[in-house]
Amino acid sequence: EVRLLESGGDLVPPGGSLRLSCAASGFIFSGYAMSWVRQAPGKGLEWVSTISGTGDATYFADSVKGRFTISRDQSKNTLYLQMHSLRAEDTALYYCAKDQGHPLENYFFDHWGQGTLVAVSS
Amino acid sequence: QSVLTQPPSVSGAPGQRVTISCTGSSSNIGAGFDVHWYQQLPGTAPKVLIHGNTDRPSGVPDRFSGSKSGTSASLVITGLQADDEADYYCQSFDSSLRGSKVFGGGTKLTVL
Numbered sequence: 001e002v003r004l005l006e007s008g009g010d011l012v013p014p015g016g017s018l019r020l021s022c023a024a025s026g027f028i029f030s031g032y033a034m035s036w037v038r039q040a041p042g043k044g045l046e047w048v049s050t051i052s053g054t055g056d057a058t059y060f061a062d063s064v065k066g067r068f069t070i071s072r073d074q075s076k077n078t079l080y081l082q083m084h085s086l087r088a089e090d091t092a093l094y095y096c097a098k099d100q101g102h103p104l105e106n107y108f109f110d111h112w113g114q115g116t117l118v119a120v121s122s
Numbered sequence: 123q124s125v126l127t128q129p130p131s132v133s134g135a136p137g138q139r140v141t142i143s144c145t146g147s148s149s150n151i152g153a154g155f156d157v158h159w160y161q162q163l164p165g166t167a168p169k170v171l172i173h174g175n176t177d178r179p180s181g182v183p184d185r186f187s188g189s190k191s192g193t194s195a196s197l198v199i200t201g202l203q204a205d206d207e208a209d210y211y212c213q214s215f216d217s218s219l220r221g222s223k224v225f226g227g228g229t230k231l232t233v234l
Contacts, residue, residue: 031231035223037168042125044228045160045211059220085193101156105215106174107223108158112167 002026002111006098007115016086020116022079022096028056029077033099033107036081038069039093039115046092049081050099050107064090086120095118126212126226133232134202142197144212145147146191150224152193155215159188159197162209162228171210172197199231207233 008020023036049064049070050059069082075104079096093115097109129146134140144157146147159172170179172188175195185201195214208220212226 044163044209047213047215047223047225048225058224060224062219101173105217106156107215108156108170108173108213109160109168110170110173110179112169112191114167 002098004098004111004113006094006113008022008058009094009118011119011121012086013122014087014120016120017082017084018118019085020081020094020096020118022081022113023045023082024077024079024096024098027098029072032072033104034072034079034107035097035099036079037095037097037109038090038115038118039110040089040092042090050096052077072117083118086118091120123222124227125216125224128212128229129192129196129209130227131230131232132143135232136204137234139198139200140200140231142199142203142210142231144195144226146193146195146199146214148193149218150193150216151190151195153217155217157188157190157195158213159186160211160213162211163205164208166209179230183193202233204233207231 001023005023035050051070067085071080096113098111099107100110103109156165160168161171162168175190
């Protein structure tokens with residue numbers, strides 16, 4: 001059974017930094033791209049970032065480019081999202097999601113975690 | 123403003139059929155990229171309902187079906203049930219932004 005467990009969400013002041021983690025199990029972690037998707041309170045879903053299965057390709061939404069980095073530790077089956085220069089509009093529930101499909105342009109999210117909450121406020 | 127446009131809400135009585143549209147452009151749906159649909163029940167994480175325009179994962183009832191034509195896609199739900207009440211999102215890829223997956227704004231389905 002695929003399981004994705006996010007952690008690291010917290011209340012941080014504007015301009016602060018935070019690192020989210022997603023522990024994965026139940027599948028061959030290095031064989032799949034992984035993504036972060038966020039949902040602001042009462043709003044819709046927004047794709048944030050994707051990393052390839054090997055970790056050598058990363059992609060970011062324009063709203064976070066230059067502020068967020070995505071990485072993965074294959075030995076720990078863990079996905080990360082490092083967030084810097086946080087803004088109020090980054091406040092959201094951050095979901096970790098496993099990518100599926102081929103090619104990259106047709107990827108979809110076949111499994112989701114339960115999310116970790118990031119609140120940016122002074 | 124979402125790249126993919128969905129109606130904010132739809133409704134139907136139990137047993138009825140409803141359609142949720144997802145309208146894109148020539149850089150996403152119209153470019154031939156697949157459309158996927160997700161169901162988000164209240165207080166839960168999204169779950170894939172339809173992938174690759176028309177494919178249902180195992181466990182998803184055949185009351186749910188998807189289609190795509192031109193720059194638009196649709197999710198059809200037949201035989202509406204009370205527990206279908208949820209938010210529904212379409213998702214695709216947009217070639218105007220590197221590596222960019224895009225979502226519709228979401229549609230709230232109310233079962234009357």
